Amino acid sequence: MTKYDKLVTNAAGRVVPTIINGEEHIPFMGVGKYKPGGRKYGPKIASCADYPEDGNKVVPGLKEALVRSGLKDGMTISTHHHFRNGDLMANQVFDIAKELGIKDLRWFPSASFPCQEHLVQYLEDGTINRIEGSMNGPLGRFASLGKMKGVGVLRSHGGRYQAIQDGEVKIDIAVIAAPTADAFGNANGVNGSAACGLLGFALGDSQYADKVIVVTYNLVPFPAIPWQIHGNYVDYVVEVDKVGLPEKIISGTTQITKSPDRLLIAEITAGFCEKAGLIYDGFSYQAGAGGTALSIGNYFGDILRKNNWKAAFIRAGSNKYPVEMLEEGIVSYILDGQTFDLEGVRSMRENSNHVATSPFTSYNYHGKGNFASLIDIVVLGATEVDVNFNANVVSHSDGYLLHGIGGWQNTLFGKTTIMPIPLFRDRIPVIRDEVTTLCAPGEMIDVIVTERGIAINPLRTDLIEKTKSSGLPIKTIQELKAEAEAICGIPEKPDLGDEIIAVVKWVDGTVIDSVRRVIK
Amino acid sequence: MTGEKAMVGNRGRGTKSDCYVELELKASGGIRLELKSKVKSLYGKAISKLAREIMSFFEVRDANLLIEDFGAVDFVLAARIEACVKKLINTDKEFLLPRLDTNAGSTERSAFRFSRLYLPGNSPKLMLNAGLHKPNGLILDLEDAVAPEKKHEARFVVRNALRNLDFYGAERMVRINQGEMGIEDLEYIVSQNANLILIPKSESADDVLAVDEAVRKLKAKNNSSQDIWLMPIIESAKGVINAYKIAAASKNISSVAIGLEDYTADLGTQRTSEGNESFFARSMVVNAARAAGVQPIDSVFSDVSDMEALARNVRKSKRLGFDGMGCIHPRQIKVIHENFAPSAMEIEKAKRIFLAFKEARANGLGVVSLGTKMIDAPVVKRAVNAITVAVNIGVLDKDWEMQAESQV
Numbered sequence: 001m002t003k004y005d006k007l008v009t010n011a012a013g014r015v016v017p018t019i020i021n022g023e024e025h026i027p028f029m030g031v032g033k034y035k036p037g038g039r040k041y042g043p044k045i046a047s048c049a050d051y052p053e054d055g056n057k058v059v060p061g062l063k064e065a066l067v068r069s070g071l072k073d074g075m076t077i078s079t080h081h082h083f084r085n086g087d088l089m090a091n092q093v094f095d096i097a098k099e100l101g102i103k104d105l106r107w108f109p110s111a112s113f114p115c116q117e118h119l120v121q122y123l124e125d126g127t128i129n130r131i132e133g134s135m136n137g138p139l140g141r142f143a144s145l146g147k148m149k150g151v152g153v154l155r156s157h158g159g160r161y162q163a164i165q166d167g168e169v170k171i172d173i174a175v176i177a178a179p180t181a182d183a184f185g186n187a188n189g190v191n192g193s194a195a196c197g198l199l200g201f202a203l204g205d206s207q208y209a210d211k212v213i214v215v216t217y218n219l220v221p222f223p224a225i226p227w228q229i230h231g232n233y234v235d236y237v238v239e240v241d242k243v244g245l246p247e248k249i250i251s252g253t254t255q256i257t258k259s260p261d262r263l264l265i266a267e268i269t270a271g272f273c274e275k276a277g278l279i280y281d282g283f284s285y286q287a288g289a290g291g292t293a294l295s296i297g298n299y300f301g302d303i304l305r306k307n308n309w310k311a312a313f314i315r316a317g318s319n320k321y322p323v324e325m326l327e328e329g330i331v332s333y334i335l336d337g338q339t340f341d342l343e344g345v346r347s348m349r350e351n352s353n354h355v356a357t358s359p360f361t362s363y364n365y366h367g368k369g370n371f372a373s374l375i376d377i378v379v380l381g382a383t384e385v386d387v388n389f390n391a392n393v394v395s396h397s398d399g400y401l402l403h404g405i406g407g408w409q410n411t412l413f414g415k416t417t418i419m420p421i422p423l424f425r426d427r428i429p430v431i432r433d434e435v436t437t438l439c440a441p442g443e444m445i446d447v448i449v450t451e452r453g454i455a456i457n458p459l460r461t462d463l464i465e466k467t468k469s470s471g472l473p474i475k476t477i478q479e480l481k482a483e484a485e486a487i488c489g490i491p492e493k494p495d496l497g498d499e500i501i502a503v504v505k506w507v508d509g510t511v512i513d514s515v516r517r518v519i520k
Numbered sequence: 521m522t523g524e525k526a527m528v529g530n531r532g533r534g535t536k537s538d539c540y541v542e543l544e545l546k547a548s549g550g551i552r553l554e555l556k557s558k559v560k561s562l563y564g565k566a567i568s569k570l571a572r573e574i575m576s577f578f579e580v581r582d583a584n585l586l587i588e589d590f591g592a593v594d595f596v597l598a599a600r601i602e603a604c605v606k607k608l609i610n611t612d613k614e615f616l617l618p619r620l621d622t623n624a625g626s627t628e629r630s631a632f633r634f635s636r637l638y639l640p641g642n643s644p645k646l647m648l649n650a651g652l653h654k655p656n657g658l659i660l661d662l663e664d665a666v667a668p669e670k671k672h673e674a675r676f677v678v679r680n681a682l683r684n685l686d687f688y689g690a691e692r693m694v695r696i697n698q699g700e701m702g703i704e705d706l707e708y709i710v711s712q713n714a715n716l717i718l719i720p721k722s723e724s725a726d727d728v729l730a731v732d733e734a735v736r737k738l739k740a741k742n743n744s745s746q747d748i749w750l751m752p753i754i755e756s757a758k759g760v761i762n763a764y765k766i767a768a769a770s771k772n773i774s775s776v777a778i779g780l781e782d783y784t785a786d787l788g789t790q791r792t793s794e795g796n797e798s799f800f801a802r803s804m805v806v807n808a809a810r811a812a813g814v815q816p817i818d819s820v821f822s823d824v825s826d827m828e829a830l831a832r833n834v835r836k837s838k839r840l841g842f843d844g845m846g847c848i849h850p851r852q853i854k855v856i857h858e859n860f861a862p863s864a865m866e867i868e869k870a871k872r873i874f875l876a877f878k879e880a881r882a883n884g885l886g887v888v889s890l891g892t893k894m895i896d897a898p899v900v901k902r903a904v905n906a907i908t909v910a911v912n913i914g915v916l917d918k919d920w921e922m923q924a925e926s927q928v
Contacts, residue, residue: 260850261649398561426536426591427559451652471914487648487686488593491562 003151004500012390014438016511020503021106021130021150028512031441036366036508041167043208055184055222057237062215063096065236066173069211071097074104074129075172078209080201081111082177082189082338086248089177089215091118098127106150108169109133110160110201111404115248123148132169133160134394134404135502143501144400146517152401152502154394154515157201157337158363158370158410159505164204166366168509174205174212176229177243181216185234186227190349190356192218196246197318197339197348199228200358206233217243228356249340256298256321257291261422261451266292268472269379269420269449270299275470276463278377278416281309285377286411287316289340292420293379294321304330315362315375315411318344318354326354335371337362337407363410365507370410378414382421384435387477389442389457391419392435394504397428399436399494399518401502409507412444416463423450429484429491431477436494438513439504448477455480495519526607528673529600530642535590537645539597542586543604549582551575557589570594574601577615595684596644599676607672619683619712626746627691627715629774632656632912633815633844635856636693640665642674647681651688653850654857659693662705663720671701675708682712691715693751696731703734710738713746716774721782722752723759725769732770749774751817755782760801763808775815777846778805781822793829795836806841818845827855834859861913862906870903870910871920877903 004017010027018025026034051057059065071077077097079090090109097105105128107119114137122128123142130150135143143152155163163169178187179194189199194217206212206229214229215238257263269292273279279300287297297314298321304311313333314322320343325331327347334354339345347354362371383403384392393408395401411417421430430450446463448455455477456463467474475483497517506512524545531540546552553571557564571585589597595617602615636657639646642665650658660678662671682692694709695718696702702719709717719731728750735748750773752766759766760783767776780791780798789797802818809816818837821830834856837845844860847853862870873890877900880888888895910916917923 260653263851264649264652398559427593428562428591451649489563489566491559492565494561 004503010511012438012441012512014513016503016514017151017500018511020153020511025503026510028506028510031443034508034510036166040165041170041208044210055231057185057231057234058183058219059236059238062092062175062213062238062240063099065213065238066093066096067100068236069173069213071100071102071173073102074106075102076106076108076170078108078110078171078174078205080176080199080205081109081113082196082199082201082249083244083246084249085113085115086196086245087113087115087177088242088244089175090116093175094119094122094127098122098125103127104129104149107131107133108171110157111406112136112139114138134406135401136404137402140401140403144395144515144518145520146497146499146501148501151500152515153505154401154405154502155505156363156405156409156507157359157407158365158372159405159507159509161204161359161364162366162507162509163505164208165364166509171205171209172211174202174209176202176206176212176214178214178216178229179243179246180218180220180224181214181229181237182220182222182224182231183237184222185212185214185229185231185237186222186224187214187216187229187231187234188224188226189228190226190345191220191224192216194218194243194246195342195345195349196244196249197345198336198356200337200356202229203358203360206230211235213238215240215243217241246342246345249342256295259291262292263295264451265420265422265449266295266299268451268454269296269418270303272418272447272449272454272467272472273300273377274303275472276466279303279309281307282312283309283376284311284313284315284374286375286379286414287314287318287322288379288381289317289319290381293381294319296379296420297321297325301325301330315371316344318347320344323347323354326351335362359407359410363407363507365410366509372410373413373415375411375414376416378411378417380408380411380417380419382419382430384430384432385419385421385445385448385477386432386435386442387481389445389448389477390435390438391440391442391445392437393439395437395515397432397436397491397494399496399516401515405439405504409440412440416446416460417444418447418449419445420449423452423480423484424488427488429481429488431481431484432491437504437515441512448480450480452483453480524608526604528604528607531588531590535645537591537593537596537648538643539590539592539600540588541600541604542584543580543601543608544584545580545608546582546584551580551582552584554584554586555589556587559589559591566594567597570597571601574598574605574615578602578605578609578611578613580605580609592644593648595680596677599680600673603673603676614679617680617684620686622686623683623692624713626713627749629747629749630815631691631774632909633691633775633817634860634913635844635853636691636817636846637850637853638665638695638820638846638848641678641694642666642670644677644681647685650850651686651690653853654688655690655847655850655853656844657691657693657716658687659695659718659846661695663695663697671697675705679708679712682709682714693718695720695753702731706731706734706738710735710744710748711742713744714748716749716751718777719750719752720779721755721759722766723756724762725765728752728766728769728773732772735772748772751775751777753777753779754801754805755779756786757783759783760804763804764811767808767812767814773812773814775817775843776805776809776812777817778802778819780819793833795833802837802840802842810841815843816841818842820846820848821852822848824849824852827851830855831859857913861915862910864915866906867910867916870906873900873903874907875921
């Protein structure tokens with residue numbers, strides 16, 4: 001099997017393969033242009049007759065569950081990141097696969113984290129053929145150097161659901177880590193001492209995978225309520241001592257920044273939103289996890305209080321800051337995709353206005369609408385943007401894959417997308433002639449806010465008009481780029497090979513860009 | 521000097537926008553450059569080119585040069601490499617990059633000096649964005665913020681920063697060292713037209729005059745007539761007693777500051793948040809400065825996390841008669857400006873006085889009155905000051921007069 005074949009230039013001008021890991025893929029055709037046909041993927045029909053009448057699906061150990069699920073060469077195995085850097089599942093699953101001598105697995109995580117560096121050895125020895133999911137830290141470095149056997153596929157959270165639903169990725173075995181479950185397989189993330197919030201990322205896997213294994217350390221009598229995962233989808237339940245480390249869902253990025261430079265960017269961003277009239281009684285916004293995004297939320301809170309307004313909802317990534325706003329009464333709902341700290345978990349458990357969502361409700365592009373497009377203000381980061389407002393979130397300017405897409409591509413569909421980013425980081429300018437990896441077409445990005453000025457996408461004439469005499473430091477994106485280069489110098493192009501080591505999917509499953517191998 | 525090795529700069533965890541340089545002179549073999557850089561794939565060629573240019577500028581032909589770079593910009597790389605060369609070679613030559621146009625000008629003696637932000641002279645990572653926080657002045661500190669063994673290399677960073685760092689409109693200030701070392705510092709600073717020099721631990725008029733004279737000589741040597749203002753800092757009991765003599769020592773003095781950490785130590789007491797222990801000294805400095813016709817400037821407030829306490833401190837400082845204070849964190853700047861600035865009520869009053877004064881003059885009246893009150897010249901002067909300040913910090917539109925007329 002060739003890793004990839006039949007290169008074409010897609011609608012964004014990027015050269016991408018249409019055969020990837022032996023399967024056919026569609027090149028990016030433009031935002032909203034690709035119309036899917038056919039029907040959704042149908043998982044096998046199960047019968048109650050094949051499952052224990054007493055509802056007890058507990059089997060002794062994960063290995064037993066994997067063996068009974070028919071684990072064999074070439075299968076697709078999914079795990080999830082609701083424990084973020086405290087995940088214990090992925091490493092165990094592939095330790096077992098290795099022990100059983102299984103080869104060529106496709107790992108289909110909802111995201112990977114540095115705690116999974118352990119898997120590099122299995123990528124090397126062929127236990128794992130490739131990762132289709134985010135590649136962070138050491139895994140990204142491994143893939144970037146062209147060492148992965150298959151071609152990586154990067155998808156957004158919504159794109160992952162879409163790929164499962166459309167049958168583009170058929171999951172053989174889904175392993176779902178659950179802080180609480182019953183023997184029937186009902187499971188949730190809000191209860192138990194390892195509570196991590198919600199299990200939304202595993203929803204699609206439970207619905208469409210051939211075999212579903214729920215792993216828990218907190219086995220409660222039927223019914224485990226709320227049943228975020230329905231036992232009716234579940235084949236086996238495994239009880240373990242430790243299912244994940246909830247304290248590790250708190251990453252370093254979930255504190256409000258103390259950096260004066262980032263606070264300045266946050267302040268300018270909030271000032272822009274206020275003066276452009278984007279904040280009003282009943283508005284909504286996407287709360288990101290980064291320190292800058294969190295402090296922007298803080299400033300939004302100040303603006304709401306000052307005007308005696310109330311936000312309709314916050315789309316989150318929640319942690320203590322949005323929770324405080326909910327409890328203070330300046331926001332009506334948190335629609336939460338993942339919890340970033342234990343305050344978020346507590347709030348979700350106790351407060352019915354703190355709602356667990358899934359990539360299906362919030363992000364799936366192949367549905368009858370999703371609520372990403374209802375959000376007024378979306379605040380996102382980026383590793384690079386270019387003079388045409390195209391943005392990159394997966395690789396650095398040196399070409400290394402270092403971040404996942406997450407919900408980033410999906411939330412671009414909000415009414416106004418703002419990227420508050422430093423104009424340069426350790427000499428590396430953020431605005432380039434052309435992004436190293438294209439993750440979002442420029443038409444989706446409305447405003448770039450830096451410490452040295454604000455650039456508004458020329459397509460947003462309304463925003464340009466509204467902020468014309470606001471006193472805000474509005475500049476063109478070319479002016480900002482020139483300003484950075486006056487300080488940092490003009491960067492060289494990184495040394496990248498022709499070989500494609502991964503592709504980036506757009507939200508509709510089409511291929512928007514290729515990631516090239518880094519020459520060390 | 522062959523075989524000698526010099527080391528300059530910073531490395532290790534948390535190093536950013538900086539570099540570490542090692543130079544070892546050799547008898548032969550040309551320049552062997554080893555570059556380790558986190559931005560190598562984007563700036564490796566540019567860094568190598570600059571390093572070789574500096575080697576050839578100082579006529580270093582055979583040497584091992586190691587650069588560990590953490591995203592340093594050119595003026596920092598150049599400062600580090602030059603400092604390294606000068607540890608091994610005696611030369612008067614200076615490697616200078618083209619100066620930014622914005623760093624050519626001088627400032628007014630009476631410029632606003634509400635806030636002045638201290639930056640350690642040997643820490644380039646804090647410099648690049650400092651001006652964006654809009655302090656009235658940025659101080660590149662060669663004194664307390666630089667360790668004794670780093671004094672030499674810091675001078676090159678400060679010199680280059682005065683040329684190549686964008687101060688975004690802030691006054692370009694340097695705090696030199698005490699005594700002889702401070703006089704040596706001046707050679708790196710006066711040639712770059714720093715706007716203002718802070719003289720630490722000034723205890724007598726002679727302390728200030730020594731600096732004043734050295735600056736004069738260096739300016740004459742450079743054929744420069746640009747103003748360089750002096751701000752003596754009084755930090756001891758003796759300095760407080762001599763405050764007026766210090767403040768009046770030279771026409772180049774624009775302001776006199778007080779440094780309370782050292783002063784309270786000298787008194788054998790400690791700084792408290794009420795500040796009773798420094799009341800005398802602060803009042804003395806205010807009186808001395810006013811008597812000499814220069815700006816009295818207050819000490820820094822060192823608790824960077826407590827903005828409420830800072831605000832109270834600033835308001836107290838303003839009531840005592842100070843025109844500004846130092847700061848050690850960018851987040852303090854806004855609080856200082858807001859609290860030194862005239863209040864909304866003061867601005868309204870100042871506007872009324874100013875308009876009444878104008879109207880009286882237009883009508884040829886010698887006496888100005890507002891309501892039943894007579895307004896004399898100092899009151900008008902204070903009103904004009906308040907308005908200028910308000911416009912300057914952006915709480916009053918510069919076209920307020922036109923708007924006031926159109927409302928009538």
